[in-house]
Amino acid sequence: xxxxxxxxxxxxxxxxxxxxxxxxxxxxxxxxxxxxxxxxxxxxxxxxxxxxxxxxxxxxxxxxxxxxxxxxxxxxxxxxxxxxxxxxxxxxxxxxxxxxxxxxxxxxxxxxxxxxxxxxxxxxxxxxxxxxxxxxxxxxxxxxxxxxxxxxxxxxxxxxxxxxxxxxxxxxxxxxxxxxxxxxxxxxxxxxxxxxxxxxxxxxxxxxxxxxxxxxxxxxxxxxxxxxxxxxxxxxxxxxxxxxxxxxxxxxxxxxxxxxxxxxxxxxxxxxxxxxxxxxx
Amino acid sequence: xxxxxxxxxxxxxxxxxxxxxxxxxxxxxxxxxxxxxxxxxxxxxxxxxxxxxxxxxxxxxxxxxxxxxxxxxxxxxxxxxxxxxxxxxxxxxxxxxxxxxxxxxxxxxxxxxxxxxxxxxxxxxxxxxxxxxxxxxxxxxxxxxxxxxxxxxxxxxxxxxxxxxxxxxxxxxxxxxxxxxxxxxxxxxxxxxxxxxxxxxxxxxxxxxxxxxxxxxxxxxxxxxxxxxxxxxxxxxxxxxxxxxxxxxxxxxxxxxxxxxxxxxxxxxxxxxxxxxxxxxxxxxxxxxxxxxxxxxxxxxxxxxxxxxxxxxxxxxxxxxxxxxxxxxxxxxxxxxxxxxxxxxxxxxxxxxx
Amino acid sequence: xxxxxxxxxxxxxxxxxxxxxxxxxxxxxxxxxxxxxxxxxxxxxxxxxxxxxxxxxxxxxxxxxxxxxxxxxxxxxxxxxxxxxxxxxxxxxxxxxxxxxxxxxxxxxxxxxxxxxxxxxxxxxxxxxxxxxxxxxxxxxxxxxxxxxxxxxxxxxxxxxxxxxxxxxxxxxxxxxxxxxxxxxxxxxxxxxxxxxxxxxxxxxxxxxxxxxxxxxxxxxxxxxxxxxxxxxxxxxxxxxxxxxxxxxxxxxxxxxxxxxxxxxxxxxxxxxxxxxxxxxxxxxxxxxxxxxxxxxxxxxxxxx
Numbered sequence: 001x002x003x004x005x006x007x008x009x010x011x012x013x014x015x016x017x018x019x020x021x022x023x024x025x026x027x028x029x030x031x032x033x034x035x036x037x038x039x040x041x042x043x044x045x046x047x048x049x050x051x052x053x054x055x056x057x058x059x060x061x062x063x064x065x066x067x068x069x070x071x072x073x074x075x076x077x078x079x080x081x082x083x084x085x086x087x088x089x090x091x092x093x094x095x096x097x098x099x100x101x102x103x104x105x106x107x108x109x110x111x112x113x114x115x116x117x118x119x120x121x122x123x124x125x126x127x128x129x130x131x132x133x134x135x136x137x138x139x140x141x142x143x144x145x146x147x148x149x150x151x152x153x154x155x156x157x158x159x160x161x162x163x164x165x166x167x168x169x170x171x172x173x174x175x176x177x178x179x180x181x182x183x184x185x186x187x188x189x190x191x192x193x194x195x196x197x198x199x200x201x202x203x204x205x206x207x208x209x210x211x212x213x214x215x216x217x218x219x220x221x222x223x224x225x226x227x228x229x230x231x232x233x234x235x236x237x238x239x240x241x242x243x244x245x246x247x248x249x250x251x252x253x254x255x256x257x258x259x260x261x262x263x264x265x266x267x268x269x270x271x272x273x274x275x276x277x278x279x280x281x
Numbered sequence: 282x283x284x285x286x287x288x289x290x291x292x293x294x295x296x297x298x299x300x301x302x303x304x305x306x307x308x309x310x311x312x313x314x315x316x317x318x319x320x321x322x323x324x325x326x327x328x329x330x331x332x333x334x335x336x337x338x339x340x341x342x343x344x345x346x347x348x349x350x351x352x353x354x355x356x357x358x359x360x361x362x363x364x365x366x367x368x369x370x371x372x373x374x375x376x377x378x379x380x381x382x383x384x385x386x387x388x389x390x391x392x393x394x395x396x397x398x399x400x401x402x403x404x405x406x407x408x409x410x411x412x413x414x415x416x417x418x419x420x421x422x423x424x425x426x427x428x429x430x431x432x433x434x435x436x437x438x439x440x441x442x443x444x445x446x447x448x449x450x451x452x453x454x455x456x457x458x459x460x461x462x463x464x465x466x467x468x469x470x471x472x473x474x475x476x477x478x479x480x481x482x483x484x485x486x487x488x489x490x491x492x493x494x495x496x497x498x499x500x501x502x503x504x505x506x507x508x509x510x511x512x513x514x515x516x517x518x519x520x521x522x523x524x525x526x527x528x529x530x531x532x533x534x535x536x537x538x539x540x541x542x543x544x545x546x547x548x549x550x551x552x553x554x555x556x557x558x559x560x561x562x563x564x565x566x567x568x569x570x571x572x573x574x575x576x577x578x579x580x581x582x583x584x585x586x587x588x589x590x591x592x593x594x595x596x597x598x599x600x601x602x603x604x605x606x607x608x609x610x611x612x613x614x615x616x617x618x619x620x621x622x623x624x625x626x627x628x629x630x631x632x633x634x635x
Numbered sequence: 636x637x638x639x640x641x642x643x644x645x646x647x648x649x650x651x652x653x654x655x656x657x658x659x660x661x662x663x664x665x666x667x668x669x670x671x672x673x674x675x676x677x678x679x680x681x682x683x684x685x686x687x688x689x690x691x692x693x694x695x696x697x698x699x700x701x702x703x704x705x706x707x708x709x710x711x712x713x714x715x716x717x718x719x720x721x722x723x724x725x726x727x728x729x730x731x732x733x734x735x736x737x738x739x740x741x742x743x744x745x746x747x748x749x750x751x752x753x754x755x756x757x758x759x760x761x762x763x764x765x766x767x768x769x770x771x772x773x774x775x776x777x778x779x780x781x782x783x784x785x786x787x788x789x790x791x792x793x794x795x796x797x798x799x800x801x802x803x804x805x806x807x808x809x810x811x812x813x814x815x816x817x818x819x820x821x822x823x824x825x826x827x828x829x830x831x832x833x834x835x836x837x838x839x840x841x842x843x844x845x846x847x848x849x850x851x852x853x854x855x856x857x858x859x860x861x862x863x864x865x866x867x868x869x870x871x872x873x874x875x876x877x878x879x880x881x882x883x884x885x886x887x888x889x890x891x892x893x894x895x896x897x898x899x900x901x902x903x904x905x906x907x908x909x910x911x912x913x914x915x916x917x918x919x920x921x922x923x924x925x926x927x928x929x930x931x932x933x934x935x936x937x938x939x940x
Binding site: 018092103129222240 | 790
């Protein structure tokens with residue numbers, strides 16, 4: 001009898017019922033969406049037979065491919081940079097005592113809880129001022145892929161840092177001392193012991209950053225210029241104009257991609273190296 | 282005098298206002314099995330870590346075979362550590378773990394293989410060279426940790442409560458193994474533990490620490506039978522402590538009993554007389570008491586049975602005494618309430634200033 | 636000289652930033668420098684792209700909107716902040732607040748039993764259940780919101796099905812209810828996970844002790860389990876309330892013109908209305924509320940997300 005729930009009791013049945021409800025709540029909308037993406041009829045709600053025309057439709061649309069390309073470029077840039085900076089920050093906070101450690105900890109926390117809209121406003125106004133400043137020296141900068149990437153990095157650093165820190169926290173701290181004891185200098189210790197052991201966390205953080213970047217709507221829409229729309233922003237534009245099976249098809253594709261990405265991230269995070277206490281349990 | 286393996290002089294470690302280790306002087310000889318014993322928080326682990334290089338001393342000097350290493354990083358010191366949590370690298374197998382130090386010292390690959398094999402054989406784990414640490418039992422992991430340290434042939438081996446996580450039977454077996462290993466290999470061992478039985482049975486010499494200070498250093502016999510402070514007397518084994526006062530060159534106990542004093546102490550000094558329960562004898566009458574023995578009279582309060590022995594709690598005017606009587610066939614048992622005489626050889630009493 | 640002891644002879648407490656001031660001072664200073672350098676890029680980046688923008692938004696909030704829609708930074712006034720007191724604005728903020736609050740409460744009501752149930756399953760089952768909670772969560776937020784737009788629309792399957800069954804047209808879309816459904820759909824996992832972590836971490840023996848002392852199941856839950864899982868409740872509530880309050884995508888898609896929430900209203904200032912100073916003032920207000928919630932969380936004792 002775990003946590004006081006007697007198996008077979010009314011309470012357990014009620015809780016189980018609630019659980020089933022939650023799962024249905026989660027999955028039915030998505031499943032329905034996917035099913036209706038194969039709807040031959042263009043009247044979205046009525047089933048008109050099975051068809052893949054809508055998929056052909058979206059895959060032949062140049063706007064879709066442009067948006068996709070922009071999404072991938074921005075995601076790649078922001079993921080790489082934020083992973084490096086975020087991992088370094090996680091190591092700094094977790095392993096070292098230095099003045100400003102607490103400040104950095106607090107700073108890293110802000111992007112995580114800030115609402116999208118506020119972040120978007122901050123980025124827009126920031127770039128507006130920066131451009132105004134740079135204008136006085138000559139070059140004319142404008143919103144585009146660069147500003148999108150810079151904005152994504154701003155929030156991704158924190159997420160990478162959180163994931164890596166979680167992984168660092170699980171690590172037996174004496175492992176690094178053991179390496180030093182066995183004649184490894186700081187760099188060798190990092191390369192041969194620390195890094196391999198936090199690698200699942202680093203990769204997990206990177207994949208999270210990738211996902212967040214690919215998913216972002218509000219911030220991107222504020223700091224994207226003409227011609228640098230990303231896929232979610234494009235879809236958002238479509239949705240505001242109304243429902244259509246094409247959107248269902250596009251959604252299904254994006255759904256599968258997101259899930260695959262994050263599933264990969266979790267699998268990768270299950271690497272070896274949970275501290276030896278687990279073995280002794 | 283031969284150069285000692287480890288020489289600590291005036292070693293102090295402060296963390297802000299916290300004094301973890303307070304002015305320690307210590308000499309540990311080559312090939313010695315030396316233990317640092319004390320309760321949690323006494324500074325023994327911090328001291329060990331300073332010898333290993335994971336902490337740097339705030340004051341003082343640490344020398345290994347004459348070479349000053351106090352401020353050197355751990356990777357440059359000729360010592361290796363066996364950690365309390367073993368700290369085996371989970372992403373490497375046993376052989377890679379054991380060979381790690383050799384790899385770092387750039388020993389050629391074939392030699393690494395050879396030495397790792399020998400080291401694993403030495404701890405009877407040659408057959409598990411390919412296993413991952415998580416696949417091994419606690420005892421096996423501990424032996425890998427040992428092999429990993431010893432394969433580097435360090436000048437000193439440091440062990441931080443390595444047997445703490447093992448169950449009693451395994452711990453006792455490992456104690457014997459470790460001791461035999463040390464005698465075979467001949468390396469200086471510095472062993473940190475809070476278990477006084479462990480320290481007494483394994484060490485050539487041991488040092489008792491409390492609240493950052495090193496209170497007494499000596500052989501197990503010295504420490505046990507001639508404690509120099511109340512803490513040491515109390516910490517090791519069972520002890521009876523009687524309150525007394527120095528007067529006329531002797532110690533006066535409660536009830537008017539007078540005990541001889543073998544060294545000069547100022548009159549009026551309050552002292553404790555320390556007596557081990559097994560050093561005390563008990564009898565119904567004075568016939569048994571030999572001449573020259575110290576004696577007090579009292580009444581038996583309780584008798585407790587420990588299987589291999591009996592303990593009598595005796596109330597006397599000088600204080601409460603626990604007397605241990607070995608359980609032998611034909612032993613005459615005494616009953617609570619009986620009036621008895623407790624007596625001992627005066628030389629087995631330690632007079633400690635409080 | 637004070638002598639205080641660490642309980643275990645282990646590593647010194649991490650709050651210690653200074654050593655004993657003796658020989659090791661130099662070695663420790665080198666350590667500190669290394670740590671500082673490692674953290675420097677992140678610190679600089681966040682200072683530049685987070686702290687600075689925050690102040691820029693603040694400055695803009697005091698600026699004036701010119702008739703053409705551009706911003707005159709040189710004209711300082713509190714006009715934008717005065718506008719905040721406008722009944723329209725107040726009603727929008729109020730609506731956002733109670734929608735966010737209701738969303739949070741509903742999430743809590745559903746998530747707590749759910750998390751509790753998962754915690755009572757065996758370890759293998761628990762992991763599977765959690766994974767299945769996470770899968771929809773991993774998918775794109777926009778898509779998930781669109782799914783409800785699709786479902787609830789008057790040309791969507793639910794409406795058409797109910798028409799076909801003669802139940803009349805269900806007009807849920809573009810109402811606060813639709814927005815709340817969308818928000819709950821989006822943020823329920825944020826409530827489930829911290830709750831689950833808190834429940835799972837709880838020492839069940841404390842409840843057993845309460846039962847031993849004559850408390851019945853419900854009382855034990857009220858007086859032991861609930862208080863002990865409070866950090867999880869607070870963490871989850873914060874993670875749901877804050878984004879719900881400032882939500883944009885969900886109310887935009889599901890709320891339409893009739894259910895305007897703060898997020899949409901702010902975006903409108905920067906796009907249609909071109910009133911940047913006012914939009915900035917609104918953003919500052921959101922940020923202050925968010926900071927207040929943060930501080931409440933720190934006091935409430937929730938430690939890890």
